[in-house]
Amino acid sequence: MGKNFRRAGAAVLAALTATALVACSSEQAPQGGGESPAEGGSATDTIVLGFSQVGAESGWRAANTKSIQDTLTKENGFDLKFSDAQQKQENQIQAIRSYIQQQVDVIAFSPVVETGWDAVLEEAKAAGIPVILTDRAVDSDDESLYESFIGSDFVLEGEMAGEWAKEQYDGEGYKVVELQGTTGAAPAIDRKTGFESAIAGSDLEIIDSQTGNFTRTEGKQVMEGFLQKHDDIDLVFAHNDDMGLGAIEAIEAAGKVPGEDIKIITIDAVKDGMQALADGKINYIVECNPLLGPDLAEIAEKVIAGEEVQKRIVVEDQAFDQEAAKEALPDRQY
Known part of the structure; x- marks a missing residue:
């Protein structure tokens, strides 16, 4: 099942401190130019990543989108292609096929539902494009169709x-x-x-x-x-x-x-x-926790570098009663 993965570790933060914060909008699709090098690299090191988001159905989803958009920037070595599926699986499948046609380096998405993904993921695999699942998993007997799942239990x-x-x-x-x-x-x-x-x-x-x-x-x-x-x-x-x-x-x-x-x-x-x-x-x-941007960036970098990654990365979550909420609110990031 994989072990707990502590986000925002020192190494990740060091690689991401240059991020330029942008306003969150699940309706926007930032199109990076692919010219800003990753830290310590050259322009050719830019990772083109296509991400298909579920939609903008909740405050959680808005925070999740913002974390991804704020992290996967040109300054951090990414060219992010972002699409909003508006809660429809067919829109996500269309977006993934578009990313395959664009020959992006990595495809990531948060699946609207669990089933019905094998065909399009097989297309990505045939094209040699690794897939990373965020937040939600897929129900498939073939785990070779994706590199890793990042999310909660x-x-x-x-x-x-x-x-x-x-x-x-x-x-x-x-x-x-x-x-x-x-x-x-x-x-x-x-x-x-x-x-x-x-x-x-x-x-x-x-x-x-x-x-x-x-x-x-x-x-x-x-x-x-x-x-x-x-x-x-x-x-x-x-x-x-x-x-x-x-x-x-x-x-x-x-x-x-x-x-x-x-x-x-x-x-x-x-x-x-x-x-x-x-x-x-x-x-x-x-x-x-919706702040999966740093996790996604790190796993994408490792996959592109040919490094082994965990199949299932479970993030650590807490629980709150009234007193704990009062204590946490002043510093809450989302």
Whole structure:
């Protein structure tokens, strides 16, 4: 499964301190000129990397995009080709094929869903272009189709959320509703699996579960439906902060107090979610660190250099209660 990979180590930071920060926009596609050399190299050392992002569905995704765009710059030896798939697998497949036609050096992407990638990844392999997965994995029997996966352990995140819920509320007969992520997406599948596994044997009961597509708007809409359908909801488990924040809006509109009348557990730990936790509107958050740009840069450099890389690089995440959120917020980077 690979070992934990500590991001932002001294060597990575030294290679990346020259980065020029740019405003994040998942709709933009920076097109580097490929003329700025990597540190200690020449212009020919520039790595042309094509990246296909899932979309711009959440605060987490915006922070993830910004980390990639801020890191993979000409100053750091990269020519970044960026595309926004707008939550559609067909758009990602089209982007990957475009990168193959452009003969980029490396292709990286965060898969919208787990399945359906073998054909296009086989095309990349045939073209001799290495592929790196970020944030989300693919479900394929052929692991030779990609060099490495960089991201969090989504099952563990779900387990951490479920273990805390069980520790806090087991014995109280809590009725739980679940706001799932995008259907078929790795974090949605795995976080659900982890949470259900952790609460097994307790008297916590999931009485309803529906996708909110990782967005605040749909999280609010689904929560409104839950509140109309059920009058005994005790706890919301949201697969990300944005859906949890949408649930807060729906709960408040229904005249209830989020964090008190209805407890809320989420995953991500972006600033808006952390602020809601500090304010007592969310009760617990499991982190999913979006700052994968430095990791991606280092792995891409190693792959191009012909160095061996780990197949699965799992980043370290934390979890926060209200006091921990208050302490972390002043220095929060995302």
